Amino acid sequence: MRLPRGLGTKRRWLGLLMVSILASAAWLLWSEKHSERHLRQEPLSCKLPPLPGNAPLPGMVWVPGGSLALGDTVYAEESPVRQVPVAGFWLDRTEVTNDEFAAFVQASAYVTVAERAVDAAKHPELPPVMRLPGAVVFVSPTDLSGRGSPTQWWRYVAGADWRHPGGPGTSIAGRGAFPVVNVTIEDAWAYARWKGTTLPTEAQWEWAARGAKNQALPDHEQPTQANTWQGLFPVANSVKDGFLGLAPVACFAPNALGLFDMIGNVWELTRDVYTPSHAALAPAPLEDQAPSAARPSGVVSVGQRVIKGGSFLCAPNYCMRYRAGARQAQDDDLAVSHLGFRTALVAPGP
Numbered sequence: 001m002r003l004p005r006g007l008g009t010k011r012r013w014l015g016l017l018m019v020s021i022l023a024s025a026a027w028l029l030w031s032e033k034h035s036e037r038h039l040r041q042e043p044l045s046c047k048l049p050p051l052p053g054n055a056p057l058p059g060m061v062w063v064p065g066g067s068l069a070l071g072d073t074v075y076a077e078e079s080p081v082r083q084v085p086v087a088g089f090w091l092d093r094t095e096v097t098n099d100e101f102a103a104f105v106q107a108s109a110y111v112t113v114a115e116r117a118v119d120a121a122k123h124p125e126l127p128p129v130m131r132l133p134g135a136v137v138f139v140s141p142t143d144l145s146g147r148g149s150p151t152q153w154w155r156y157v158a159g160a161d162w163r164h165p166g167g168p169g170t171s172i173a174g175r176g177a178f179p180v181v182n183v184t185i186e187d188a189w190a191y192a193r194w195k196g197t198t199l200p201t202e203a204q205w206e207w208a209a210r211g212a213k214n215q216a217l218p219d220h221e222q223p224t225q226a227n228t229w230q231g232l233f234p235v236a237n238s239v240k241d242g243f244l245g246l247a248p249v250a251c252f253a254p255n256a257l258g259l260f261d262m263i264g265n266v267w268e269l270t271r272d273v274y275t276p277s278h279a280a281l282a283p284a285p286l287e288d289q290a291p292s293a294a295r296p297s298g299v300v301s302v303g304q305r306v307i308k309g310g311s312f313l314c315a316p317n318y319c320m321r322y323r324a325g326a327r328q329a330q331d332d333d334l335a336v337s338h339l340g341f342r343t344a345l346v347a348p349g350p
């Protein structure tokens with residue numbers, strides 16, 4: 001039977017809509033089961049090769065000095081590229097792990113920023129629920145209708161902290177070799193002070209990530225030896241690199257200096273204050289005071305630091321920051337589930 005023209009079109013659209021909804025539902029179901037299955041198969045630790053015993057502190061490698069072409073040309077905040085000198089220094093060869101951070105907390109009874117209530121003077125605009133202790137956690141979106149709003153995959157979760165990376169009900173049991181997350185610059189400084197080290201500057205970090213080589217033409221391709229996101233972020237992750245979310249440290253090949261996971265896995269804090277212009281770096285504070293200032297209203301603004309290296313969430317379609325020259329701003333008092341750190345030490349070389 002031939003339908004009236006308008007009705008036929010309408011039915012076709014309804015049919016297409018139904019097929020689309022069913023396909024989305026089937027994909028989400030498959031994706032969820034695939035994710036659960038994959039997470040069960042992922043390793044909980046990776047083997048670290050032995051290190052020469054000449055480091056002043058265990059687990060650090062020597063980064064020789066040189067001249068760094070700082071920056072890159074993919075995003076505006078990376079330009080201009082310019083030469084800066086970097087003196088030799090020591091750097092942790094892995095991101096600080098849950099086990100290492102736990103030893104610090106046990107020895108010092110330290111309480112991280114995410115475990116404290118949010119300072120209302122700094123955030124008068126926040127609703128009470130967001131002033132509870134907590135962190136911002138990545139949650140895979142199940143709603144495919146929206147486009148591009150980070151609020152679809154970032155949620156403030158009360159009770160999320162370094163011991164509970166996804167919030168209440170999650171834990172780091174069995175995940176001692178994973179990088180610690182949901183930490184802030186204050187927490188990183190406290191750990192470094194306890195260990196007798198410091199935090200790297202942006203230039204030190206970038207120089208180390210480049211393997212202490214002055215690369216004139218940095219590689220912009222998505223790296224294969226790093227935990228990033230393969231597929232269409234944030235809805236489809238093919239997990240080609242073997243890890244759906246965070247990976248234990250040192251599961252990928254190290255760079256030429258023996259440093260693991262400089263790119264991907266977690267973003268890493270530096271002590272440099274973030275400035276939108278890359279033309280001149282702000283001085284890196286030698287101590288851990290937050291670079292905050294009182295605004296005319298009396299509200300204290302929150303400082304920001306430079307973070308480097310990208311994370312397991314970096315994908316070509318959304319955030320090509322899996323590069324040494326990439327950078328991003330991070331609020332000083334905001335703990336996030338894709339952010340960790342490693343420490344540095346200025347001491348004589350081997």
Ligand SMILES: [Ca+2]
Nearest residue numbers: 227228241243
């Ligand atoms: Ca991955």
